[in-house]
Amino acid sequence: MDSVLRAAAMYVALMILFKIAGRRSLAELTTFDFVLLMIIGEATQQALLGDDFSLTNSIVVIVTLIAVDVGLSLLKRRSSFVSRLIDGEPTVLVEHGKILYERLRHARLIEADLMEAARSSQGIETVEEIKFAILERNGKISVIPKEH
Known part of the structure; x- marks a missing residue:
C-alpha cells in the first residue's frame, strides 16, 4: 500500500510542478530541458520505488500511475472546471x-x-x-x- 500512496503522491506532485513550470511542447525542449527531465525521471524512480526494487513493486507503481492518469482523464471529461485546472486554457x-x-x-x-x-x-x-x-x-x- 505504501507504493500506491507514494506513486499517487508523486503523480500529483509532478503534475503541479510541471503546471508551475509552464507549457512547452516536446518539440521545443532544449538540450538542457531534456537532461533535466532525465534527472527528474531518475529522482522520481528512486522516490517511487524506495528500497523495494522488486518486480511486483514496480508493477504496482506503474499500475497506480496509469490508474491515476486514467482517472484524471475521465474526471476532466466530466468537468470543464477540472479540465481547465489541470490543462489550462489557450x-x-x-x-x-x-x-x-x-x-x-x-x-x-x-x-x-x-x-x-x-x-x-x-x-x-x-x-x-x-x-x-x-x-x-x-x-x-x-x-x-x-x-x-
Missing part, C-alpha cells in the same frame, strides 16, 4: 498585430519565441502580419495570419 498572445506583453510574460515567453513560431508555421516576418497568436494547452503556439 492564451491569446497577439491580437490584431499587437503583442499582449503581460500574457507573454505570464507564459514566460519572449517575443523571439513568438516570432519563431510565426516564421516556422506561417512564414510571417513581422508581428503586424499576425491576426492572432495563441499559446495552446499543449504548449504549441498557433499563429493565424491577417488576411491580405
